[in-house]
Amino acid sequence: MSDRRRLHLGAFMRPVTIHTGGWRYPGAWPEANFSFPRLKYLIQRLEAGKFDAFFMADHLALLNMPVEALRRSHTVTSFDPLTLLPALAAVTERIGLIATASTTYNDPYHVARKFASLDHISNGRAGWNVVTTANPDAALNFGHDAHMAHGERYKRAREFYDVVTGLWDSFADDAFIRDVESGIFWDPAKMHVLDHVGEELRVRGPLNVARPVQGWPVIVQAGASDAGRQLAAETAEMVFAAGGPIADAQAFYADVKGRAARAGRDPEGIKILPGALVVVGDTVEEARAKRAHLDSLVHYDSAIGSLSIALGVDARSFHPDGPLPEIPDTESSKSGRERAIALAQREGLTVRQLAQRLGGYGGAAIVGTPATIADTMEEWLETRACDGFNVMFPHVPVGLDEFVDRVVPELQRRGLFRAEYEGTTLRDHLGLARPENRFFAPEARAAE
């Protein structure tokens, strides 16, 4: 058992549940998205369940769906992740804190500084989910007429990553001396001025924050397109994968780890965690009935809006009970469109059926008893379909409590999941090395 692989578990919150019917489920907290006391309860329960991380999504606009759908959704409004996570850091001690931040509509100096600050405040628990923003409504909130093309977004994302990680390396780990006697606060020989001049960005530096506790906060990515996979293989340490059939997951796992190896990286340095909505019942039948109840709470107005987002076109004009028509290429997220089309084809879904599935949550789901859920997770882990899961809860608090109280103990009993945190940082939890500072060799530190 000693060398048996262990699951990593992220909790993908948004900031509470991704399922648009979740706020209406009996016993759910409809106001949890904007209630710090509720969110504090949730993260403290996740920490009691020894989760690797609380993972928060983000949007820089109300989503581009018709207002008749929008008004039915609790997911389109939420706190800014980099404002919520520091508050959650203050009420927890071990669980990792992953915030989504866009490379499309941000300045790298701000992003580097905020994550460095969060990493210090949380004593090494920060992670950055590096995303590009495809929502055309976000462009209009940031003074742009049109959103950037897919290729340009990824080019900027790669350069943005180089700048942010370079800024984190502005100071050697031992630059801050704070020698009261001599009055020297930090050593200028251990400061590096980045002076980045690239095609997309010009940033001088240095950052005005000491190097993060983890060296760098953990780099997370979720791109599924070819450009997204390549960026992940070159830079990511955790990949939020799409899930889907196990054979697809195994192929994705092998592809990304292979790309990482070809890029000169240790494939063990990238953890692949598909997202999965997990619904727990006393029997498989009860779990399925719970999910059916949950999906029935999604209004068609909301469902068709979600389908429109996934496809990048307005789907309201489609015949609800006909097959999905041909969808043209747009500049919105390719992976979302391709997944939706494949799902409709694979299961022979009508527009209405597809919309209702996507309107609740269209991604991978694990629906069953604690034992069957653990069986599935074990199979995925052992057949190299994943290194763990980003778990989504159907509703809160009950859906989350059921996972922590019933599934986690089953995983622990099987030796698949930690019984206690073994380290203090998110890197410790994920088994990731602390990056060396690219500008200050480790020999310089060892020679002191």
Next chain:
Amino acid sequence: MSDRRRLHLGAFMRPVTIHTGGWRYPGAWPEANFSFPRLKYLIQRLEAGKFDAFFMADHLALLNMPVEALRRSHTVTSFDPLTLLPALAAVTERIGLIATASTTYNDPYHVARKFASLDHISNGRAGWNVVTTANPDAALNFGHDAHMAHGERYKRAREFYDVVTGLWDSFADDAFIRDVESGIFWDPAKMHVLDHVGEELRVRGPLNVARPVQGWPVIVQAGASDAGRQLAAETAEMVFAAGGPIADAQAFYADVKGRAARAGRDPEGIKILPGALVVVGDTVEEARAKRAHLDSLVHYDSAIGSLSIALGVDARSFHPDGPLPEIPDTESSKSGRERAIALAQREGLTVRQLAQRLGGYGGAAIVGTPATIADTMEEWLETRACDGFNVMFPHVPVGLDEFVDRVVPELQRRGLFRAEYEGTTLRDHLGLARPENRFFAPEARAAE
């Protein structure tokens, strides 16, 4: 006594002390700037002392001073305010939380969203110190070759304020219904799309966060130039004033309140709080000796750098023991330059003397016993030189503890300061009205 005016007290942290020698004082915590446990102690002590607010400064670069001075200063590196304050919100219940955020190198959508999030998370305790950024090094961190001219910065600041406050009003206070039965989460009739198109900014909106608890976080400003005073008179609810001789403070107070009245505002809706470094002793002589000890800890290399910042020119070439030479106009902050020149002229200071004063803390100071400090504060309050003070502590924790343990009780005994918080929000503490939503009339709410 019942209608006697009360002092308002902000704690101007940076995030710990503004005095560059403070970290070397016996008993001080040199690492407090980057230690969340230390910062948590400090804000909890301030809350025990019933302070109106914890007020955090900001810089978007290492300051533009020579590295030989920089390395002696603990003030040039700090957490991002909008990352630290949410964490401090989670460990406090009543004290206000004011973060500085620049209008020069930020997007208004981000700023509106982060302060709205902080206001919700803290249950109505957020304040925004609206500043323009004059530091030329900051421009280079944000892709600009040169920093903006003074006039353009203020023009952008005014438009930025209009956009941010407009985004906070995106939703009526009662827009979020969360009706589980009907499945309506919020009412589109109570959402306003800003669609701002101005000379400096284009922002569509709406914000993706419910209206802040306070309606708007409290608006704070610190500009002392003519443009700064006018912006404050039109928009600010708290002004961080420069202090200085009491006659100057009275003139500033009358000027800003008069400008506010001419702009159609209630002058009571702007609270004027000069900054003051407060040093407490058992006797006046002991307090003066403490301050002298503190100033002696400032190295000349650091002092001359501070003088360079204040003047906007490199002062290292000036003769240390000669008078201050003629200083040309630059695009850096006018108020800082004018204050430094006036101080040198008023007290007949050499370059060295001026540098050492500014290198520690060159602004107003109140140095004495709890009784003489209270006398000064009472005189300033009663002669309309201020509505309170933004107190700066010479070092932490001891300098802060001395104020909370010795000066606060004396102010309370005199009826000049609250013994308990009477409300829950920063607006409550400051006696400021909650702004109406400009897009949704109060009648509409009253008619429900």
